[in-house]
Amino acid sequence: MNIKVIEKEFKKKVSNQISIEAEGINRYRIFSPFLYNDGDHFSIVLKTTPKGWILTDEGNTYMHLSYYLDVNDLDRGTKEKIIRSTLSCFGVNEKEGALVSEIKDNDFGNAFYSYIQSLIKISDVTYLSREMVKSTFMEDFKTFISENVPFKRLEFNYFDKRHDPDGKYAVDCRINSMPNPAFIFAISNDDKCRDATINLHQFEKWGLNFRSITIFEEQEAINRKVLARFSDVSEKQFSSLTLNKDRISSYLTQILQ
Amino acid sequence: MVILLADDKIQSLIDEEKRVSLKLSDFIPFKNKKGHKEQEISIKRNDGSEFKIIIRQNKTDPLNFSVILGYIPKNLNRLFRITRYNGKGHQHTNKIEKNSFDDFHIHRAIQRYQEFGFDEDAYAEVTDKYSDLPSALNSFVKDCNVIVPQDSQRSLFD
Numbered sequence: 001m002n003i004k005v006i007e008k009e010f011k012k013k014v015s016n017q018i019s020i021e022a023e024g025i026n027r028y029r030i031f032s033p034f035l036y037n038d039g040d041h042f043s044i045v046l047k048t049t050p051k052g053w054i055l056t057d058e059g060n061t062y063m064h065l066s067y068y069l070d071v072n073d074l075d076r077g078t079k080e081k082i083i084r085s086t087l088s089c090f091g092v093n094e095k096e097g098a099l100v101s102e103i104k105d106n107d108f109g110n111a112f113y114s115y116i117q118s119l120i121k122i123s124d125v126t127y128l129s130r131e132m133v134k135s136t137f138m139e140d141f142k143t144f145i146s147e148n149v150p151f152k153r154l155e156f157n158y159f160d161k162r163h164d165p166d167g168k169y170a171v172d173c174r175i176n177s178m179p180n181p182a183f184i185f186a187i188s189n190d191d192k193c194r195d196a197t198i199n200l201h202q203f204e205k206w207g208l209n210f211r212s213i214t215i216f217e218e219q220e221a222i223n224r225k226v227l228a229r230f231s232d233v234s235e236k237q238f239s240s241l242t243l244n245k246d247r248i249s250s251y252l253t254q255i256l257q
Numbered sequence: 258m259v260i261l262l263a264d265d266k267i268q269s270l271i272d273e274e275k276r277v278s279l280k281l282s283d284f285i286p287f288k289n290k291k292g293h294k295e296q297e298i299s300i301k302r303n304d305g306s307e308f309k310i311i312i313r314q315n316k317t318d319p320l321n322f323s324v325i326l327g328y329i330p331k332n333l334n335r336l337f338r339i340t341r342y343n344g345k346g347h348q349h350t351n352k353i354e355k356n357s358f359d360d361f362h363i364h365r366a367i368q369r370y371q372e373f374g375f376d377e378d379a380y381a382e383v384t385d386k387y388s389d390l391p392s393a394l395n396s397f398v399k400d401c402n403v404i405v406p407q408d409s410q411r412s413l414f415d
Binding site: 031037040041042058060062063067071072074096097098218220240244 | 290291292293295313315316317318321323325329333334336338341343346347348349350351352357359364375376378379380381
């Protein structure tokens with residue numbers, strides 16, 4: 001199909017501001033008005049392959065998302081679910097980090113319309129970053145701990161059955177098989193921080209042997225007084241999961257020995 | 258948490274000497290990510306804050322890269338992007354000035370953009386200082402006062 005005809009279809013279906021320019025052999029860059037938050041435009045290329053025409057971002061979307069989040073997080077949890085359902089919904093495939101859509105039956109306009117929608121939806125996962133949605137923090141926490149501690153030594157949502165049969169004083173994760181088991185708290189807000197303070201006081205009262213580790217979603221978001229009271233009873237703290245993964249990992253390795 | 262930095266603070270962070278032990282050749286990204294390669298270098302500051310230099314390069318298009326100088330204030334977990342040396346492969350539009358271009362460009366954190374609620378580094382200017390990743394790294398280390406071991410720069414870019 002003639003490239004000018006394709007451009008006309010794109011304009012008709014999506015936006016009059018779209019243009020196509022040849023760039024190399026069988027490769028055309030699509031200029032569109034669609035922007036990321038930082039003013040950079042979506043990078044989309046139209047190519048011919050032995051199987052036919054394709055639209056591809058050549059890996060640019062994920063590279064752009066990496067400015068805002070750890071791209072490894074895109075393969076798990078809520079973000080992975082959103083991306084997987086988006087790709088499936090709009091008929092887009094991921095190939096080595098590139099988002100690719102095959103154009104079937106020369107239906108260029110609809111294919112491009114769907115492709116743009118998929119990129120917009122996928123780029124929106126940046127709104128699921130650490131300060132926007134608390135729900136992914138616990139998932140990210142559990143995934144991270146599971147990756148760094150042998151499964152048989154882990155117990156999530158632990159509580160002391162002897163002193164606390166109803167599980168009122170729970171710990172997010174307990175690492176066992178060590179003289180003093182490690183109690184890990186994952187704290188994302190003031191309420192959780194207060195609960196953890198109360199729990200630690202209670203554990204002291206019961207005379208439990210343990211060491212405490214706390215991973216905050218965003219420590220600076222915690223009320224100063226709440227944090228001060230918590231700091232009086234807690235031991236090792238990490239101010240965030242996202243930016244301390246290496247440090248937390250090496251600390252866990254150290255205490256697991 | 259939103260970080261707001263004034264223009265003079267941003268400039269002083271750019272001008273501050275950043276001494277690294279890595280050679281410039283070690284700045285070339287090698288860690289495989291989704292569709293691109295990445296390298297990250299941390300530089301601790303005396304007050305507990307830190308700089309991060311993050312380099313990314315697209316696996317398909319080597320001219321699609323970014324070299325970022327980031328800043329993480331003490332006790333915060335949010336990376337503030339001070340400046341970003343971008344390659345080609347995408348257009349950029351400055352949302353306040355409403356000008357667009359399709360060329361190598363340098364993003365720069367600006368107080369005005371932060372005040373409007375845009376990304377801190379949403380402002381960018383076209384540059385002719387570099388034409389590929391090695392020359393962008395060369396410009397970046399000079400502009401951002403990154404001190405690499407002597408002679409390492411020459412060995413990579415001669």
